[in-house]
Amino acid sequence: MSSAWRSVFTYNKYAQITARAVRTSYKEEQRVLAEKRGLSALRYQKWENGQGGTQVVLTEEGAKASD
Secondary structure, eight states, rough: OGGGGGSSOOHHEEEEEHHHHHHHHHHHHHHHHHHHHOOOOOOOOEEEETEEEEEEOSSSSHHHHOO
């Protein structure tokens, strides 16, 4: 029965759902810390001649986290 989710969700979606359920089950203080760890930042940097250019933040969450 533990693999019943495979016919409905991809593994990434299943992991996302279960992680959200675990984070919401925490007490307030631990939940806030877990939510901060759950944020992800998407950014890229163009490299030329072995030198990195400026980093461009592509997600709004990443922009808030890097401030």
